[in-house]
Every structure is written in structure tokens, then in C-alpha cells.
Amino acid sequence: MVLLELAFKSLRNRVFATSLTVISIALSVSLLLSVERAKRAAEEGFTQTISKTDLIVGARSGSLQLLLYTVFNMGSATNNVSWKSYQELKKNPAIGWTIPYSLGDAHRGFRVVGTNEDFFKYYHFRGDQRIELQSGRILEGLWDVVVGADVVKKLNYHLGDKIIVSHGITKGEGVVHHGDKPFEIVGIMKQTGTPLDRAVYMSLEGGEALHIDWKDGAMPTRDKMIPANQIRKEDLVVDEITAFFVGAKSRIDTLRLQREINDYKPEPLMAIIPGVALSELWGGLSYAEKVLRIISWMVVVVGFMAMLIALTTTLNERRREMAILRALGARSSQLVGLLVFESAVLTFLGVALGVGLSVGLIALLKPWLESEFGLFLGGPALTGFDFLLILITFSGGTLMGLIPALRAQKMALKDGLSVKL
Amino acid sequence: MNQPLNSKEPLIEIKNLFFTYEGQDKPTLNIPAFKVMPGENLFLFGPSGSGKTTLLECLAGVLQPNSGSLKILGKDLCLMKPAERDSFRAEHLGYIFQSFNLIPYLTVFENIILPLYLSPARKARLKGSDVQLVIRGLCGNLGIGDLADKKVLELSVGQQQRVAVARALLGTPDLLLADEPTSALDTDHREKFLKLLFEVAEHFGTTVVFVSHDRSIENLFSLSLSLQTINQS
Numbered sequence: 001m002v003l004l005e006l007a008f009k010s011l012r013n014r015v016f017a018t019s020l021t022v023i024s025i026a027l028s029v030s031l032l033l034s035v036e037r038a039k040r041a042a043e044e045g046f047t048q049t050i051s052k053t054d055l056i057v058g059a060r061s062g063s064l065q066l067l068l069y070t071v072f073n074m075g076s077a078t079n080n081v082s083w084k085s086y087q088e089l090k091k092n093p094a095i096g097w098t099i100p101y102s103l104g105d106a107h108r109g110f111r112v113v114g115t116n117e118d119f120f121k122y123y124h125f126r127g128d129q130r131i132e133l134q135s136g137r138i139l140e141g142l143w144d145v146v147v148g149a150d151v152v153k154k155l156n157y158h159l160g161d162k163i164i165v166s167h168g169i170t171k172g173e174g175v176v177h178h179g180d181k182p183f184e185i186v187g188i189m190k191q192t193g194t195p196l197d198r199a200v201y202m203s204l205e206g207g208e209a210l211h212i213d214w215k216d217g218a219m220p221t222r223d224k225m226i227p228a229n230q231i232r233k234e235d236l237v238v239d240e241i242t243a244f245f246v247g248a249k250s251r252i253d254t255l256r257l258q259r260e261i262n263d264y265k266p267e268p269l270m271a272i273i274p275g276v277a278l279s280e281l282w283g284g285l286s287y288a289e290k291v292l293r294i295i296s297w298m299v300v301v302v303g304f305m306a307m308l309i310a311l312t313t314t315l316n317e318r319r320r321e322m323a324i325l326r327a328l329g330a331r332s333s334q335l336v337g338l339l340v341f342e343s344a345v346l347t348f349l350g351v352a353l354g355v356g357l358s359v360g361l362i363a364l365l366k367p368w369l370e371s372e373f374g375l376f377l378g379g380p381a382l383t384g385f386d387f388l389l390i391l392i393t394f395s396g397g398t399l400m401g402l403i404p405a406l407r408a409q410k411m412a413l414k415d416g417l418s419v420k421l
Numbered sequence: 422m423n424q425p426l427n428s429k430e431p432l433i434e435i436k437n438l439f440f441t442y443e444g445q446d447k448p449t450l451n452i453p454a455f456k457v458m459p460g461e462n463l464f465l466f467g468p469s470g471s472g473k474t475t476l477l478e479c480l481a482g483v484l485q486p487n488s489g490s491l492k493i494l495g496k497d498l499c500l501m502k503p504a505e506r507d508s509f510r511a512e513h514l515g516y517i518f519q520s521f522n523l524i525p526y527l528t529v530f531e532n533i534i535l536p537l538y539l540s541p542a543r544k545a546r547l548k549g550s551d552v553q554l555v556i557r558g559l560c561g562n563l564g565i566g567d568l569a570d571k572k573v574l575e576l577s578v579g580q581q582q583r584v585a586v587a588r589a590l591l592g593t594p595d596l597l598l599a600d601e602p603t604s605a606l607d608t609d610h611r612e613k614f615l616k617l618l619f620e621v622a623e624h625f626g627t628t629v630v631f632v633s634h635d636r637s638i639e640n641l642f643s644l645s646l647s648l649q650t651i652n653q654s
């Protein structure tokens with residue numbers, strides 16, 4: 001149809017103003033989509049901080065507290081789980097595997113976790129991702145430690161470096177260093193993008209060995225100290241851990257297992273389902289994502305306003321053109337159609353460019369975002385919801401074109417063909 | 422070439438026409454009776470603000486009179502729906518503005534052919550002749566034969582006005598409405614322009630209604646009237 005051709009030629013004629021409008025729409029659309037994508041990645045990353053673990057078990061306290069000190073390296077446990085209870089519960093035939101988790105020591109601001117080789121075997125995050133080493137090997141000897149990627153980056157460590165573990169979680173005054181018992185870095189973990197990157201891992205016995213010569217929570221005097229080379233792994237008895245992770249043999253057993261652990265008589269314990277707890281926690285943070293979304297919609301509205309201004313100002317210059325078309329017999333509804341079509345073309349180009357910009361830029365920056373910020377942008381580049389957003393943006397922009405178009409129509413019907421300034 | 426059924430039948434017939442602009446209390450047009458016969462070259466003059474443009478726009482069916490009847494080719498524009506008036510205008514009328522008649526982002530050729538795209542009825546009036554040839558011929562007659570593929574912004578004002586004539590006359594309309602199209606031209610060009618216009622209009626059998634406040638060209642027309650004698654407002 002000739003009016004469509006006219007619209008294209010007219011837009012091409014005003015290519016500078018047109019491109020600016022398209023770019024402003026494109027930028028706002030790409031911001032909107034990128035925020036959505038980042039939000040999705042953040043939510044996925046957050047709720048998948050730990051996966052495949054059916055239960056986390058610790059001393060009875062708040063479920064949030066348990067989640068925070070096990071999965072997020074935050075806060076501390078008020079009580080421990082005795083080794084005896086752990087061994088007993090482990091025998092439950094519904095349990096497939098467990099990972100013991102012992103907290104309490106730190107290294108230069110990073111937590112030290114006592115665990116065993118099952119940690120490297122069974123701990124999963126982001127679906128089926130497992131801990132991998134970028135160099136070295138996993139824990140074997142008593143004085144071995146494996147360190148997370150962020151620890152290495154921050155403290156610039158290498159394999160074979162000796163590190164000293166301090167008692168207590170915080171840095172600063174009152175912290176006692178176990179200077180007499182240095183550990184050796186035998187493995188360095190690959191970046192996981194989870195709190196795992198910010199911890200140091202040693203064997204359960206290693207943690208025990210640190211305190212072997214301690215009595216009633218106090219440091220030994222110099223003469224009672226047992227030197228490191230006289231301690232052997234076999235001599236150490238672990239009598240408590242902070243928590244443990246459980247993988248059920250079958251998902252169906254999870255709830256029953258949880259109930260059994262919660263009802264465990266010899267010791268007050270608590271089991272939480274990490275997936276549920278993580279979703280709840282994320283839900284509590286969702287106001288932040290709402291604010292983000294509102295802001296990006298506001299940016300889209302500003303983009304539309306730029307288009308509205310561009311269309312309205314050019315409309316004044318184009319009243320002559322409209323009068324000519326009217327004189328040639330174009331219906332006023334056709335002129336409205338022409339202007340709305342123009343804004344539809346502008347919005348379409350803007351949205352298409354915006355989508356390309358957002359998808360392309362994220363694809364380009366993905367490796368960098370992952371390695372530098374641990375922001376893993378998994379999942380599809382565009383979801384059904386994104387398409388809904390795109391559709392809303394497109395219709396919004398097109399409808400926006402109705403405002404100047406109807407204004408032009410009203411003026412034309414009232415004033416006829418004469419164009420007065 | 423246009424042959425009304427009865428050549429005694431007026432092309433334009435106005436009775437008790439009233440037109441008032443929105444927000445004004447005095448009518449701009451109040452024409453008790455006015456007729457234009459086919460084939461006439463009518464010169465309508467009147468001072469600025471006397472309602473010349475308003476009358477032309479009523480004749481073109483762009484403005485809707487408040488009351489009365491306005492018949493062109495025996496059809497009353499006042500009784501038509503807006504869309505009907507638009508297609509009537511597209512089929513039967515040519516319109517030339519004082520200046521800026523052309524769409525700047527189209528070529529001369531595209532500007533001239535535009536009415537054929539907007540109105541299939543107008544195209545049908547060419548009775549199947551080759552549009553390219555018709556336009557080249559028309560341009561040749563108007564002395565703009567070599568400009569067809571130029572951008573309109575590269576044309577002089579006089580050339581632009583001749584392109585506007587070519588467009589208004591393409592498809593042999595019954596009535597050509599011209600709103601002071603010569604006011605931007607000097608005296609020499611004015612006369613040349615009008616002679617060409619009449620020549621082509623006569624060839625097509627198109628009636629010309631030409632309004633202006635400048636009476637110096639009056640003698641070139643077959644008929645001259647003062648708007649104030651027919652308009653009682």
C-alpha cells in the first residue's frame with residue numbers, strides 16, 4: 001500500500017531524528033531485558049546456591065540461621081551435633097549420602113570448614129555442578145587444606161603455601177592464632193560463583209588437631225603444647241560437628257526423613273529442606289527486584305516520551321505534507337494510520353535493536369561476568385515473560401503514536417488545508 | 422474531454438451556503454447563490470481574509486459547511502459522509518496551493534503519480550493509457566519534461582508550481598481549484614504559467630477556479646468575479 005511506502009520514505013528522509021528515537025527506545029528496551037535477565041540469573045544463582053541436597057541438619061535453632069551458617073558462611077551455630085548422633089542417623093536406610101560440616105575456625109577473614117572427601121563428591125550447586133579443582137588435589141593428610149577461588153584471588157596463594165588458622169570466626173583482637181600448627185594448601189577450587197569460593201576446607205581431624213592440646217576451651221601453656229609433627233590422624237577422635245548435609249536415596253523420603261530427624265530423641269536436632277528455605281529467603285528479598293523492575297519500566301516510559309516528543313515536533317513541520325495528502329484525497333483516517341504506522345515502525349526497530357543489544361551484549365560479557373563477579377547467566381536468553389514485555393513495549397509505543405496522530409486529525413478537520421504557524 | 426450529460430448543467434452550484442469557523446460567531450461564508458459552468462476559467466478575487474481559501478476548501482470537501490447545499494457535478498457534498506467526500510475529491514478534483522505543493526521526500530515523478538495511488542477511480546480515468554507516457558507528456562507540455570526524476574527540493578519555485586499543476590491535472594479531473602498559485606512568481610513567469618495552465622486544462626476539459634487578491638492577471642481569464650459580490654457575510 002502506498003501509505004506504507006510513504007511512511008518509510010518519510011522516516012528515511014528524517015533519518016537522523018528517526019535513529020535517535022530508535023536508539024532511545026532500544027536502550028530502554030535493552031535495559032529492561034537485561035535487568036530481567038540479571039534478576040533471573042540472581043534468583044537462579046541464589047536458590048541454586050546448593051542443589052541436590054535434600055536436607056541440612058544442625059542443632060535446633062532457627063531454620064534461617066541454619067541455612068545462613070551452612071550455605072552462606074554467615075553467622076554461627078549456637079550448638080553442635082554430636083558425632084554419636086551423626087553416626088547413628090547416618091545409618092538410616094533412606095539416606096544415600098552425607099557431608100559432615102564443621103565450623104569454628106577462620107583464616108584471615110575467611111571461614112575454615114572441616115569436612116571430608118564426600119564434600120567434593122556430593123556437594124552440588126546450580127543443578128548438577130560439582131566442586132572442581134583448578135589445581136592440586138583434594139584433602140588427604142591431616143595438615144592439608146583446599147581453598148576456594150576467592151580466597152586465592154584475594155590473598156594471592158599458590159599450591160604448597162603454608163597457612164595459619166586462627167580460632168574463632170572473626171578477625172581482630174582477641175583472636176588466637178594456631179601459629180604452631182601450619183596447614184599446607186594442596187588444592188585450589190575452581191570458581192563456583194557461590195559462597196563456597198570464600199572458604200578454606202580441611203579435614204575434620206585437622207580441625208580436631210588444632211585443639212588437641214586445648215583444655216576447656218583455653219590455649220595450652222607453652223610446656224603443654226603438642227608439636228604438630230607428633231600428632232597423627234589416627235589418634236584423633238572427632239566428637240562433634242556443626243551440621244551435616246543429607247542426600248536421600250529417593251526424593252519421596254525427604255519429608256519422612258525430616259520428620260524423623262526433627263523428632264530425634266537423644267539430641268534436639270533440626271532438618272531443613274534447603275530448596276524451600278532458599279526460595280523463602282529469596283521471596284523475602286523480592287522487594288529489591290520489584291524496585292529494579294519499576295525502574296526499568298520507568299526507563300521504557302522515558303524512551304516512549306522521547307519518541308512522543310520526536311513525533312510531535314516533526315508533526316508540526318509535516319502539517320504541509322498532511323495537507324497535501326488531504327488535498328489529494330487521502331482520508332483523515334488514512335493519515336492517522338500513516339502516523340501510527342510510523343511510530344509502530346520506530347518502536348519495532350527500537351525493540352528489535354534493544355533485544356539484539358541486550359542478548360548480544362550479555363552473550364559477549366558472559367565469560368567476564370562469570371569470572372569477575374561470579375554472576376552466572378544460565379538459562380534461556382529470552383523467556384516467555386520477556387516476550388510478553390516486548391509485546392507490551394511494542395503495543396505501548398504504537399499506541400503512543402496515536403496521540404500526535406489524533407491531534408493532527410483533529411486540527412485538520414477543524415482548520416482544513418491551510419497551514420498557519 | 423469531460424462531457425457532462427448536458428452542457429447547460431452547472432459544474433458547481435451553491436445555494437444558501439453558510440460556513441462558520443469553530444469558535445467564531447460570524448460566518449466566514451454566506452453565499453445565497455453561485456454557479457460555475459463547465460469549461461469556464463473563473464477568476465475570483467477578494468482582499469486578504471475575505472474567505473477565498475475557505476470557499477475553495479468547502480468546494481474541495483475538506484471543510485464541511487454548516488448549512489445550505491454545495492453541488493459539484495450534480496452531487497451535493499453537504500450530504501456526503503467525510504470518507505465519500507474524500508474519495509470524490511480524489512476522483513474529480515485537483516488542488517493547487519499558494520506554495521509548498523510537493524512532498525519533499527518524494528521525487529517529481531512520485532509526487533505527480535501520488536493521486537493515482539490514492540484513488541483507483543482517478544487512475545481509471547486514464548482509461549488504461551500508459552501512466553509513464555501520460556506523465557512524461559504532461560510534464561513536456563508544462564516545460565518540466567527533464568525534471569521528472571529530480572528531487573523536488575532541487576526545483577525552483579516556478580518549476581515546483583508547474584509540477585503541482587501536472588499533479589492536479591493528471592487523470593483529467595473535472596475541476597481544478599487553485600489558491601493563489603502564482604503569488605510567488607514574478608510577472609513574466611506568472612503569465613507564462615497561467616497560459617500553460619489554461620492550455621492543458623482546456624485540452625483536458627477541466628474547469629478552473631482560481632482565487633487571488635492580485636487583480637493584475639484578471640484579464641487572462643474568461644470570467645472574473647469579486648468574492649464580495651457573491652459572499653454576503
Ligand SMILES: Nc1ncnc2c1ncn2[C@@H]1O[C@H](COP(=O)(O)OP(=O)(O)OP(=O)(O)O)[C@@H](O)[C@H]1O
Pocket residue numbers: 414415418442443445449467468469470471472473474475476634
Ligand atoms: N482555522 C481558522 N479558524 C478560525 N478562523 C479562521 C480560520 N482560518 C481562517 N479563519 C478566518 O476566516 C476568514 C477567511 O480566511 P481565509 O483564509 O479564507 O481568507 P483568504 O481570503 O484566503 O485570505 P488570504 O488572501 O490572506 O489567503 C479570516 O478572517 C480568518 O480570520
Ligand SMILES: [Mg+2]
Pocket residue numbers: 473474475600
Ligand atoms: Mg487564502
